[in-house]
Amino acid sequence: xxxxxxxxxxxxxxxxxxxxxxxxxxxxxxxxxxxxxxxxxxxxxxxxxxxxxxxxxxxxxxxxxxxxxxxxxxxxxxxxxxxxxxxxxxxxxxxxxxxxxxxxxxxxxxxxxxxxxxxxxxxxxxxxxxxxxxxxxxxxxxxxxxxxxxxxxxxxxxxxxxxxxxxxxxxxxxxxxxxxxxxxxxxxxxxxxxxxxxxxxxxxxxxxxxxxxxxxxxx
Amino acid sequence: xxxxxxxxxxxxxxxxxxxxxxxxxxxxxxxxxxxxxxxxxxxxxxxxxxxxxxxxxxxxxxxxxxxxxxxxxxxxxxxxxxxxxxxxxxxxxxxxxxxxxxxxxxxxxxxxxxxxxxxxxxxxxxxxxxxxxxxxxxxxxxxxxxxxxxxxxxxxxxxxxxxxxxxxxxxxxxxxxxxxxxxxxxxxxxxxxxxxxxxxxxxxxxxxxxxxxxxxxxx
DNA sequence: CCGCGGTTCAAACACTTGTTTGACATATGC
DNA sequence: GCATATGTCAAACAAGTGTTTGAACCGCGG
Numbered sequence: 001x002x003x004x005x006x007x008x009x010x011x012x013x014x015x016x017x018x019x020x021x022x023x024x025x026x027x028x029x030x031x032x033x034x035x036x037x038x039x040x041x042x043x044x045x046x047x048x049x050x051x052x053x054x055x056x057x058x059x060x061x062x063x064x065x066x067x068x069x070x071x072x073x074x075x076x077x078x079x080x081x082x083x084x085x086x087x088x089x090x091x092x093x094x095x096x097x098x099x100x101x102x103x104x105x106x107x108x109x110x111x112x113x114x115x116x117x118x119x120x121x122x123x124x125x126x127x128x129x130x131x132x133x134x135x136x137x138x139x140x141x142x143x144x145x146x147x148x149x150x151x152x153x154x155x156x157x158x159x160x161x162x163x164x165x166x167x168x169x170x171x172x173x174x175x176x177x178x179x180x181x182x183x184x185x186x187x188x189x190x191x192x193x194x195x196x197x198x199x200x201x202x203x204x205x206x207x208x209x210x211x212x213x214x215x216x217x218x219x
Numbered sequence: 220x221x222x223x224x225x226x227x228x229x230x231x232x233x234x235x236x237x238x239x240x241x242x243x244x245x246x247x248x249x250x251x252x253x254x255x256x257x258x259x260x261x262x263x264x265x266x267x268x269x270x271x272x273x274x275x276x277x278x279x280x281x282x283x284x285x286x287x288x289x290x291x292x293x294x295x296x297x298x299x300x301x302x303x304x305x306x307x308x309x310x311x312x313x314x315x316x317x318x319x320x321x322x323x324x325x326x327x328x329x330x331x332x333x334x335x336x337x338x339x340x341x342x343x344x345x346x347x348x349x350x351x352x353x354x355x356x357x358x359x360x361x362x363x364x365x366x367x368x369x370x371x372x373x374x375x376x377x378x379x380x381x382x383x384x385x386x387x388x389x390x391x392x393x394x395x396x397x398x399x400x401x402x403x404x405x406x407x408x409x410x411x412x413x414x415x416x417x418x419x420x421x422x423x424x425x426x427x428x429x430x431x432x433x434x435x436x437x438x
Numbered sequence: 439c440c441g442c443g444g445t446t447c448a449a450a451c452a453c454t455t456g457t458t459t460g461a462c463a464t465a466t467g468c
Numbered sequence: 469g470c471a472t473a474t475g476t477c478a479a480a481c482a483a484g485t486g487t488t489t490g491a492a493c494c495g496c497g498g
Contacts, residue, residue, distance in 0.1 A: 018445080036255040040486060050447050052488075057445095061486065132351065132404065175409065175428070182401040185351065190394060209394075237475080259456060269477050271458075276475095280456060439498100446493070454485065463476075468469100 019057045021047040024122070027068045031126030034133070035065060069130065069137045072123045073144035080114045081107065082145075085152045100160035101213075107153070108180055108207050115184050116200045128185045146177070153177060179210050238276045240266040243341070246287045250345030253352070254284060288349065288356045291342045292363035299333045300326065301364075304371045319379035320432075326372070327399055327426050334403050335419045347404045365396070372396060398429050 025047040029038045040061050044051050058064040076082055084090060084107065094100040115124045130141055153173035154166070163169040183190070183206065191199040199206070244265040248257045259280050263270050277283040295301055303309060303326065313319040334343040349360055372392035373385070382388040402409070402425065410418045418425070 034253065034255065036253065053446070055487065171409075178405050178409070182405065186397050186401065190390075190397070272476075274457065451488065455483080458481070466473080
């Protein structure tokens with residue numbers, strides 16, 4: 001018993017395993033079936049916990065959902081594309097149109113790779129569902145994730161395509177980001193139609209589809 | 220009373236107004252909030268009918284949803300892009316690569332225009348939600364709507380881009396259709412970012428975005 | 439040993455869900 | 469008139485929902 005059981009540190013808050021398990025199960029189930037189609041009993045059963053654990057650790061089902069949103073956003077900001085955005089080397093490369101274009105393609109590739117990691121599948125699906133479905137905490141996601149990405153991408157696009165007008169550059173950047181998100185959502189159909197067994201083997205093709213090396217015309 | 224009330228024909232099935240009202244409300248609410256988030260009481264209240272009317276006219280909530288799917292699919296096949304597909308003139312135009320390319324752009328334009336009609340907004344949203352979310356009757360929609368469109372578009376794409384391989388042509392056609400559907404779903408974000416008050420005024424721009432006149436490279 | 443704060447649990451609660459019931463109204467055919 | 473079919477309605481039903489309760493458990497410090 002003493003070798004396997006979890007022993008929380010003496011006085012510190014115990015980093016309850018229960019909380020993490022609930023979060024993981026909730027992100028997976030909310031992402032797979034949506035908020036309304038997921039019951040709290042589904043979640044606690046999946047996590048091997050009791051129903052009232054949700055009230056104890058989060059407060060309510062809605063609060064649990066909020067916690068999921070924050071967890072996904074935080075992880076993405078710290079480990080995903082967020083870290084990349086704060087990398088000075090990427091910014092240095094983007095001082096010429098060609099460099100900015102390369103950076104855009106690299107960012108798209110990194111985002112795709114991150115979203116396709118098997119151990120990120122659940123959060124990735126949760127994130128996409130919320131963005132597309134504009135779920136209950138779309139504001140939270142925008143503030144914590146999309147906002148930062150959009151600002152970064154706007155600068156890149158402005159430089160790469162010589163747009164000038166900040167509003168149009170922002171719209172163009174938003175269109176690109178949206179395209180990546182939507183593409184990821186329909187990835188299973190795409191892979192099916194393309195005969196790809198693993199879409200992760202064709203990231204280069206997908207990057208080309210989203211942002212070709214030689215962009216057509218202006219707009 | 221005799222001037223306003225609805226008088227069903229003597230012996231024929233009365234084309235119950237109730238049934239149509241329920242269908243319209245259901246398509247609107249299912250499309251707006253999804254199956255699980257929509258209660259039968261929401262629907263009957265919106266339609267100004269009684270709860271048990273659903274059982275009487277359709278059988279169950281699921282059956283009502285099926286009826287919605289069929290109604291949307293039928294309408295689209297008869298009045299929407301379906302009619303266009305059976306138009307011989309379009310097929311005649313598509314016998315050269317350039318003609319096929321023009322036809323593709325025209326088809327996209329027609330689909331966009333049809334989906335943006337205010338009086339089609341509810342069915343349009345219902346359809347998109349089901350396709351993206353791959354809801355409970357995705358098979359029905361595929362059989363009645365997507366299948367026909369996909370076959371038609373595959374022929375066009377094969378001719379326009381000289382693909383040759385039927386599988387790759389089919390995948391390419393699927394990607395184009397998917398792009399239109401997804402674009403329509405995120406239209407509100409796009410319009411917001413673009414500063415468009417009415418996206419219907421910029422259909423030409425959207426067609427260009429989906430299928431530019433001068434396609435970049437291969438694949 | 440005792441009490442305490444943190445944590446878990448089975449059971450129950452109050453409410454909403456989809457569904458069903460049985461009565462009622464109206465119109466049609468004999 | 470009478471029986472039947474069609475359609476509508478308020479009320480109730482059983483199951484499922486999120487939430488709450490109160491007791492129990494655990495490791496710790498007194």
